Amino acid sequence: MAVIDVRMPPGFRTEGLRAALDLRRARPGIGVLMLSAHLETRYLFTLLDGEPRGVGYLLKDRIAGVDAFVEALRRVHAGGCVVDPEVVATMLARRSDRTGFLSARELEILGLMAEGLSNQAISERLHLAPRTVEAHIRHVFVRLDLPPASDYHRRVQAVLAYLRRNDPPK
Structure with missing residues (x-):
């Protein structure tokens, strides 16, 4: 199980996302919980592409507390998919004609x-x-x-x- 921020050093762009993708390629069964300070659905779709099991994507400022975070970790570790509701709402709103x-x-x-x-x-x-x-x-x-x-x-x-x-x- 890995908890990774989308933006990590040295460039604070998508280093964390790339690390998560590399990790899932190397170890397909590993759970990855991505954290982001920004609502960027393209990162979620990149991570979900191919295998959504064991993937989570949460907005840092919307994590409701330690219990909610631990529950998200448990669900991802068990093979579930956890996505922040605000991210889901944004994705559904953008879905009109893609x-x-x-x-x-x-x-x-x-x-x-x-x-x-x-x-x-x-x-x-x-x-x-x-x-x-x-x-x-x-x-x-x-x-x-x-x-x-x-x-x-x-x-x-x-x-x-x-x-x-x-x-x-x-």
């Missing part, structure tokens, strides 16, 4: 998701390995700012973003 950030293949897969196809059906239709389809879908979630959450279904939210993008102007 489909412009998707690659052509990701848009194609998202379109097939909108048709109701399962990952297996998409894999067969596009002649791709199931893991490749899963990787594209994970990237769609990241690019659409759809972090794992218990109060909404990411696949449905991604399809809604796709449908909004393709709605004719009124």
Whole structure:
């Protein structure tokens, strides 16, 4: 388990984030709790990309006390994902139309998701390995700012973003 500040010496830019990414590459099962003084969702998505288990991202000034901090540590250590509610709210507010950030293949897969196809059906239709389809879908979630959450279904939210993008102007 590691607790790392996003901005660390010597440059106080993203050294901590880079250290966390290196650590997770070297030891994939290790939990990482990132702390930040600033609300910067791009760092969270970089850290979550590929494997959200065992990841936490908290804003330093919003940690409600020692008990809340220890609980976040426990959840991340146990493989959970802990994200500051203010960060989640910001990500959801920015989510309106992020489909412009998707690659052509990701848009194609998202379109097939909108048709109701399962990952297996998409894999067969596009002649791709199931893991490749899963990787594209994970990237769609990241690019659409759809972090794992218990109060909404990411696949449905991604399809809604796709449908909004393709709605004719009124």
